[in-house]
Amino acid sequence: MSSETAAARWRRKSTVVLVTVLLAAAAFGTTTRTWLDVVLPQAAVETPNIAVAGSEAATAVTAFAVVAVAAALAASIAGKIARWVISGVLVVAGFGVAYASAAVIQDPQQGAAGAVGKAVGVSGAAGADVTLTVMPYLAVAAGGLIVLAGIWLAIASRSWAASRKYAAQPATGAASKGESTQPPIDEIDSWDRLTKGEDPTNYR
Template identity: 60%
Template structure:
């Protein structure tokens, strides 16, 4: 991380803050969003509690996207961070819009639970009361959208670490010596060492005999 990065723009702060907001949005869906009172003449148990995951499934999906995008921002490059910032902003808007729809029309969010209870999605006399959770999800969704803007602004100060494998460079003296040795004709001593290393010629019979003794026939010894 660059030493000139302001405190508000630190990578860990931005990522963890965004992840926390998205996790809170997801957490609201595990709580009761609607308390539905059905007509007592239609069911034995007229009271039904509807969780956020049932009332607004989109909130759960957008919250998961927000968490994944925030975590991906930690290893993304400059251009990818801009794309991720847009994704986070869109996920926040999605959470807010889905929550607002439940707030403005509670019976719409309770339709699934009502259908399971009485067989139809609506009934005259049904009352759906909101809890505080849809309002909390709406506020958190707005904050997640702002976190996308926060990431876009803070990401300008982040540096992408790149590691390269070090390559060994031959010394100048060794290079010059290798070049000189490669261009010069081998001397008699060099030729004699090569001839000695190659050893005497080995015919097929000798090779077979050495192979049966468990020796390597290609070994010049």
């Protein structure tokens, strides 16, 4: 495989869109898993162990991931200018995913505060033992890759052909040669001309 062929494949619309959708879906997928394992004081509640999903620990990650999925899908049908806008949206969404995930890593107690509040009836996670899982780190990585995907889209889409769905169709036949055309005559007119010894295909 030549280097030119490999480069062309990495610029393909289907490849760029598919990879970007998968990255955004991966970021969203992490939010459905456990981000924080919380152990509450035994005297606080009957069930001291709480598993906090990413959608609860960092709700912004879910929102940014959904935006990224929608933007990636829209890129497949967008025009040239719209693709630049979508690239910017993907970069912002990727930063949002990474930043919100990193915030949970920096302060897991704050990320668990909502879940702990529901369990014990008071806000905050004071006195709770909060342990991070690998999911927030994977979300940070996915966010960074979404940023790169947005940049990739901006670069690769410059070589994408414009959509021909709504493009004007070129003239064909006589019209393309500048010749005048007339609407075809019906069967009765053709028969009348034929009986008169005239050529029914001659419109002049």
